Amino acid sequence: MQSIVQTNFTGIDGLIIRNEPRPALTDNGVLIAMETLPVVPSDWHKETDPNATAEQALQLPRVIGIGGVGTVIEVGHNRDQKLLHQRVLVMHPKGSYQEFILNTNSDWLFPLPINVSNAEAATLTAGPGVALALTEFIKQNPSDHLVITGANSVIGLILCQLLGSTYPGLTPIVSPDSQAYFNQSLPGYPVYSIEHLQLFHGRTLIIDIAGSEPLLQQLIAAVPRASIASIALQTSNLNVPFTFVHEDFNHQIYCHLIKTVASHKLWLPIGRIFSFAETKKAQHYAKDHHSRGRVLVNLN
CATH class of the missing domain: 3.40.50.720 (NAD(P)-binding Rossmann-like Domain)
Structure with a gap:
């Protein structure tokens, strides 16, 4: 599978596309085929500054991204089998810019109602x-x-x-x-x-x-x-x-946000959408232009 990887601190243009083995399903895992990813400022900050955060995720090389939206294609024995074929929002601090993600933490996985689009759900990961x-x-x-x-x-x-x-x-x-x-x-x-x-x-x-x-x-x-x-x-x-001020992740808050968007009580600003191969272009656009909604990357 393909992943977008940071290997140095030279900035956005230092990112590379790397082929890696697809994650193997575990009993406690859910395998997700990723579809839509948000472009977030924390990534391009980390790409130039080794002290941008104190997170272990900053150790190089690292797959960029913090979450996104995809479809469940395999479910481990110890997970809810009803998740199979569902669209989900997944948080993945270890790096979401890859074709497949293995989720092992049920608190970081959110099934999506039909009236919440991929773009809306991906925007929920950062904002x-x-x-x-x-x-x-x-x-x-x-x-x-x-x-x-x-x-x-x-x-x-x-x-x-x-x-x-x-x-x-x-x-x-x-x-x-x-x-x-x-x-x-x-x-x-x-x-x-x-x-x-x-x-x-x-x-x-x-x-x-x-x-x-x-x-x-x-x-x-x-x-x-x-x-x-x-x-x-x-x-x-x-x-x-x-x-x-920073966000302390809470599963129930994201469940509430998904319901709020589904009921049209919260409008999420969505900007330009780029292809996976255009990830560097997408980051440059988001960084260098006035904000006009969340910039996204599509794998399909």
Whole structure:
């Protein structure tokens, strides 16, 4: 089978396609033929920085990817035989960019209803869980104003939906180039650019999705009583209270998200779709362009 593998830290163009043996089914395993994979920023960060995370998965060589969608083609004796031929979302931190995945952890496997597409399910692997973690942080840290940088990103658009357009003090920050996209994606939601932001009074919580310290410095100048919660920066030299927020994986949360998407209560932004052989091109596109939905890779 073919896999996309990182063997060095030279960046996206250092990725290679490698032929490897197909995983053998075990009694506790489920073999999945992969179909749709998300392009996630954590991959291209790891491809240039050996210290991007503390995960053991960063040891090289490594198959890239954290999860995706496929169809179960074999089921081990100790697993639910009803999974055979089902479409599933699978989390696979050891690397999902391969034609077949052997899942041995039932907590990381999610059968999909017919009205949740492959693209929607693949988008769930990188975004909604983080947005839910931010929502909980916001609830625990009430403020007079809530500023969101990178609001046009996948996580930003999902967070805005979870909060609702009438959330008190909601202030999504979007670059001028992305405001039309934001308005089209979430009509009726407020939207601001940094140039038109007025001086705030009262407590302001800045939710940092963009990960730009210069942008955060501009915001702090306009917000005297600011604190920052970031998913993009783990530390900061800015002279305000700072918290790094991350997702703690929870099986029930993903079951809830799948049901929410199936009932059309949550819209997931989906962007361009590339072929498996175009993985490097897909990463370059996602990294170098304004966010216009989750970029995906199809194996079929």
